[in-house]
Amino acid sequence: MRSSILTLCLAAIAVAATGCSRDAAPPADPAAKGAAVATADPKAVAEVDEYSYSQPDKVRTNDLALQLKVDFDKKELSGSATYTLDWLDKSATQLVLDTRDITVEKVVGERADGKWDDLTFAVAGKDKVLGSKLTIESPQRNPRIRVTYRTSPDASGLQWLTPAMTEGKKTPFMFSQSQQIHARSWVPLQDTPRVRFTYTAHVTSPQDAMVLMSADNDPNAARDGDYSFAMPQKIPSYLLAIAAGDLTFQPISERAGVWAEPAMVKKAATEFADTEKMMVTAERLYGPYRWQRYDILVLPPSFPYGGMENPRLTFATPTVIVGDKSLVSLVAHELAHSWSGNLVTFSTPKDGWLNEGFTSYVENRIVEDLYGKEAADMEKVISRNELAAEYKEIDPKLQVLALRPGTLSDPDGASSSTVYTKGAWFLQFLEERYGRDVFDPFLKEYFNHFAFQSIPTTKFIEYAKANLLAKHPGKVSEAELDEWIYQPGVPASAPKTVSPRFDAVDAARTAWLDAGTLPDTVATAKWSTQEWVHFIDGMPDTLKPGQLAALDAAYHFSGTPNGEIAQRWYPLAVRSGYTQANAAAAEFIARVGRRKLIMPTYSALVKTPEGLKLAQDTFAKARPGYHPITTASVEEVIAKAQAKPAQ
Ligand code: BES
Ligand code: ZN
Numbered sequence: 001m002r003s004s005i006l007t008l009c010l011a012a013i014a015v016a017a018t019g020c021s022r023d024a025a026p027p028a029d030p031a032a033k034g035a036a037v038a039t040a041d042p043k044a045v046a047e048v049d050e051y052s053y054s055q056p057d058k059v060r061t062n063d064l065a066l067q068l069k070v071d072f073d074k075k076e077l078s079g080s081a082t083y084t085l086d087w088l089d090k091s092a093t094q095l096v097l098d099t100r101d102i103t104v105e106k107v108v109g110e111r112a113d114g115k116w117d118d119l120t121f122a123v124a125g126k127d128k129v130l131g132s133k134l135t136i137e138s139p140q141r142n143p144r145i146r147v148t149y150r151t152s153p154d155a156s157g158l159q160w161l162t163p164a165m166t167e168g169k170k171t172p173f174m175f176s177q178s179q180q181i182h183a184r185s186w187v188p189l190q191d192t193p194r195v196r197f198t199y200t201a202h203v204t205s206p207q208d209a210m211v212l213m214s215a216d217n218d219p220n221a222a223r224d225g226d227y228s229f230a231m232p233q234k235i236p237s238y239l240l241a242i243a244a245g246d247l248t249f250q251p252i253s254e255r256a257g258v259w260a261e262p263a264m265v266k267k268a269a270t271e272f273a274d275t276e277k278m279m280v281t282a283e284r285l286y287g288p289y290r291w292q293r294y295d296i297l298v299l300p301p302s303f304p305y306g307g308m309e310n311p312r313l314t315f316a317t318p319t320v321i322v323g324d325k326s327l328v329s330l331v332a333h334e335l336a337h338s339w340s341g342n343l344v345t346f347s348t349p350k351d352g353w354l355n356e357g358f359t360s361y362v363e364n365r366i367v368e369d370l371y372g373k374e375a376a377d378m379e380k381v382i383s384r385n386e387l388a389a390e391y392k393e394i395d396p397k398l399q400v401l402a403l404r405p406g407t408l409s410d411p412d413g414a415s416s417s418t419v420y421t422k423g424a425w426f427l428q429f430l431e432e433r434y435g436r437d438v439f440d441p442f443l444k445e446y447f448n449h450f451a452f453q454s455i456p457t458t459k460f461i462e463y464a465k466a467n468l469l470a471k472h473p474g475k476v477s478e479a480e481l482d483e484w485i486y487q488p489g490v491p492a493s494a495p496k497t498v499s500p501r502f503d504a505v506d507a508a509r510t511a512w513l514d515a516g517t518l519p520d521t522v523a524t525a526k527w528s529t530q531e532w533v534h535f536i537d538g539m540p541d542t543l544k545p546g547q548l549a550a551l552d553a554a555y556h557f558s559g560t561p562n563g564e565i566a567q568r569w570y571p572l573a574v575r576s577g578y579t580q581a582n583a584a585a586a587e588f589i590a591r592v593g594r595r596k597l598i599m600p601t602y603s604a605l606v607k608t609p610e611g612l613k614l615a616q617d618t619f620a621k622a623r624p625g626y627h628p629i630t631t632a633s634v635e636e637v638i639a640k641a642q643a644k645p646a647q
Contacts, residue, residue, distance in 0.1 A: 047194065047456050049348040051181050051411050053133035054190035058092040059085050059141075061190050061197045070205035070244050072172040075153035075160040077242075081187050082146040083197075093139045098184035098191035099123065100131030101152035109142030119145065129410045131184050147188050157182030159302060159627045166245065166300055167261040171208050173245035175299055175315065177308060177629060179238040180349050180411040189237050193454050194347045196234035203227045205244050212259060212297060214241035214310035219249045219257060219295075231311065233291065234452050236345050241310035243297055252276060255289075260298035264318065268298045271321045271328065274370060278332050281369040282362065286339045286444045290451070294335060302593030304629040306330050309337030309359075317594050319563040326529040327564065329367050329379060336362035339447045347454040349411035350403035354457060356416075357401070357423015361431075364424065378530040380497045384425070385537055387417035387490070396488035401426065402457035412629070425494055426484045432495045433475045434468060442468055457485060505534050513540070518554050529564055536568040541575060548578035558584040563597045571604035574611060586614060590622035593630045602634055606641035615641075 063084040068077050085095065104123055108116040119142070124133040136145060151158065161173040176186055184191040203211045207225040215229035250269040251257040253276035258268045275294065283289055296314045298321070307330045308315040314334040320327035340358030360383075368376035391399060397407050398415040401423055408414060431439040446463060461481065469476055483491045505527070508519035519535075527535075536557075552558050557569040558581045566588050573581035585605075589598040602619075605611035619634050626634070 047347050048405060049192040049194055050405055051130060051349055052190065052192035052194075053096050053098050053130065054192055054195065055092075055094075055096050056190055056192060056195045058089040059087050059095055060195055062086050064187070064189065064197050064199040064240075066187065066199065066201040066203070068201065068203045068242075070174065070203060070209065070211065072160065072174065072206065072209075075158075075174075076150055077155075077158070077186055078150040080146050080148045081189065082144055083189075084144050085142070087141040090141075092141065093137065095136040095138050095145055096190075097134040097136070097147070097188045098131055098181070099134045099149075099188045100126070100157075100182075100185040101155055102132075102134075102185065102188055103150045103152070104134060104147055104188065105150070106148040107136050108146050108148075109136075109138055109140070110144040110146075111140065111142065116146070121147075130181070134188050149188055151186050154628065155182075155185040156628045156632075157185040161245075161300060161302065161625070165302070165625050167263045168246050171246035173243075173300060175243040175245075175297075175303070176241050177304060177315070177627070178240050179308060181238070182629070183237040183240045186242075187237075187240060189240075191237045192348065193236035193238060193345050196236055196345070196452065196454060198234055199229075199231045199240070201227075201229040201242075203229070203242070203244075208246065209244040210247040210259075211242065211244045212247065212313055213243075214239055214313050216292070217259075217295060217313060219251065233311070235311055235342065236454060239309070239311050239342060241308070241313065241315065243299070243315070247297070249295075255279070255292065256294045256296075258296050258298060259313070260318075261300075264298055264321075267323075268296070268318075268321055271323070271325055272296055272331055274325065274328060275331055275335070277370055278335050278366050281366050282335060282339065285365060285440055286362065286447050289338055290343060291338055294338070296331065296334075301591055302625055302627050302630070304593055304595050304627040306594060306596065307334040309334045309341055311338070311342050317563075319592055319594055319597060322529070322562050324529075327562075329363055332366040332370075333359055333363040336366060343452065344447055344450040345454040347456045349414070350405065350407070351455075351457045352403075352411075352414050352419040353401045353423030353426075354455070354460060356419045357421075358427065360420045360424035361427040364428075374499065374501055375528075375530070377497050377499045378502060378528070378534070380424075380428075381499050381502055382530060382533055382537065383417070383421040384497070385534075387421045390415065390417040391489065399488035401485045422484075422490060425490065428495055429484065429491075429493060430464075430468065430476065434472055438468070438472060461485065501531060502534050505531050506538060509535055509538050516550075518550070524555070529562055532562075533564050533568060536565065536572060539572060543572065543576045543578075545576060545578040545580075548573055548576055549580065552578075552581070557581075559587075563592060563594065567597045567600055570601040574601065574604040575607075582614060586618045590618050590625075593622075593626050595630050595633055598630070599633055599637070602637050606637055612638070612641050 061083045065082040068079040070077060107119045107121045109119045110116050119136055119138060121134060121136045126132045157176050157178050159175055163169050163172050166173050181191055183189060201213055205211050205225050210223050211227040213229045215231040246261055247259045248262050248265050249257055249259050250265045252269055252272060256275045258265055258272055260268045279289055279294060291312050293312050296316050298316055298318050301318055303317045306317050320330045336359045340362055341355035346352060346354040364376050364379060367379060394415055399418050480493060511517050557565060560566050570581060570585035570588060585601055589601050592598055602615050605615040615638060623631060
């Protein structure tokens with residue numbers, strides 16, 4: 001079993017975090033600094049967001065009104081953001097916002113008599129992770145403040161694609177990715193999930209571009225370069241999203257559909273045909289879908305993630321459209337966020353599991369309902385094997401569900417095994433102890449109770465103690481709860497999942513490794529993506545190049561259109577010195593920008609001088625098409641390899 005490059009980066013980030021300095025601009029709250037707080041009472045620091053300069057206890061944004069112009073030539077969004085404010089602290093005189101690489105042109109504030117005055121402001125020096133603090137002087141505590149600004153072509157939360165980088169080759173494309181803290185690179189704002197706001201936007205663009213946002217997109221909107229949006233539910237900043245390009249719509253059901261480039265839209269709608277059924281299942285389990293429409297926007301392959309749960313408009317990678325629906329658990333996942341994450345939100349990124357762990361659990365329940373227990377169990381086993389590998393290497397501090405402040409210097413570097421897999425495993429543990437009869441209604445009521453709120457882990461614990469532990473005594477102890485949430489590793493009480501289909505795969509792999517007998521094609525013809533993934537995952541660290549050649553001849557792994565298989569096959573090939581796969585590996589990592597899929601191959605490559613050369617050459621070619629988030633990850637891996645002599 002192998003872990004991904006992410007693992008190695010994470011260990012480095014955790015170590016770096018202890019000595020992390022913020023020379024240019026220290027965090028607004030001194031409590032957020034360094035190791036001193038790492039030992040502090042978790043309850044007292046639960047709501048401090050060390051990744052934002054904003055001071056939401058003093059003043060809060062209730063509504064955001066955007067006026068934006070999309071300029072593809074300049075790779076720039078320009079216009080204004082108007083905040084309707086709630087001054088909680090009646091002696092406060094400043095509005096502090098987060099920005100990154102944004103040029104602020106002007107700031108005005110509305111007076112009580114409705115007139116607007118200029119306000120003084122200062123943009124601090126740039127911190128590498130947090131960006132620049134924008135401090136606006138508002139001695140009168142203006143009820144509304146407006147910032148006029150422009151973004152940088154290198155905004156970390158936006159990608160600008162030339163027509164050549166799109167499917168249709170005719171129209172340019174742009175899209176945002178705000179989570180974790182990239183919204184601040186395209187809108188100055190209080191970039192912390194503690195603050196929730198409604199928003200409206202008026203966006204102008206060239207006429208041939210359709211603009212969509214995480215808001216009330218109208219499937220029948222005229223494509224005229226002038227678009228208006230409203231998001232009437234309060235959302236945190238990381239769910240702010242925008243995309244523009246040659247996009248058309250194809251319905252899936254009354255309330256669900258797909259947006260994609262014309263060449264892609266039919267295929268996407270067929271792949272995601274089960275979306276409505278997924279919504280019905282989630283509603284049956286956890287209560288009504290509260291966001292009206294659920295549409296999926298299929299992005300170009302450079303999208304750095306698998307999916308992003310932007311409300312009403314999930315952003316998705318095209319790499320899951322493989323023709324057999326075998327990767328549509330991604331839709332189940334992003335849809336599940338409509339309850340876990342978008343409705344009940346973590347109040348700081350260090351409580352990531354409240355979003356992703358709950359969502360992975362709900363995703364698995366949807367998969368079980370639609371595709372059966374076997375399918376759901378295979379997904380569980382794959383991710384738990386990944387966790388086991390990752391936990392051999394990463395800092396125990398990153399294995400804790402409720403991260404202590406100061407643990408992570410960059411919130412994008414959280415351990416996904418912890419946040420997603422351990423988080424979901426904990427909920428499965430509770431489910432098994434209490435039974436679905438008790439646990440399902442508990443979770444439904446939890447979503448209802450905290451709807452449209454942002455909460456820290458401590459709030460969940462309080463709620464679980466009152467509504468599960470106290471009401472059903474003798475099933476789970478407070479010590480067990482504490483172990484799951486505050487201790488590293490996976491508790492011994494974790495439920496085990498067995499998969500007979502994977503047992504058969506294990507037997508086939510062993511037979512091949514021991515005697516060279518390739519698995520029977522009658523059996524493999526029925527294997528799903530998950531079975532192939534498990535087949536490769538269980539291989540030794542390295543094989544003989546001849547063994548890989550035999551597998552390749554039989555199953556054509558090199559060149560596979562399936563990213564989940566490619567993600568595992570190419571690193572194995574690289575580690576094993578099976579250089580015949582190099583060309584296909586390079587093609588894959590150049591074409592796809594989804595971090596999770598390509599980073600394992602990059603990190604396997606950089607371990608040898610020849611591999612490093614191939615990684616560097618491929619990166620040089622691919623870089624113009626990569627998203628800033630992916631570029632940063634690849635640069636880090638290459639820089640680290642260059643810094644130390646190859647082993
Ligand atoms: N919200 C995440 C994506 C994310 C997490 C972006 C943290 C930035 C920081 C999204 O819901 C997600 O989990 N995506 C997964 C898909 C999946 C687990 C099916 C991904 O992109 O791999
Ligand atoms: Zn997620």
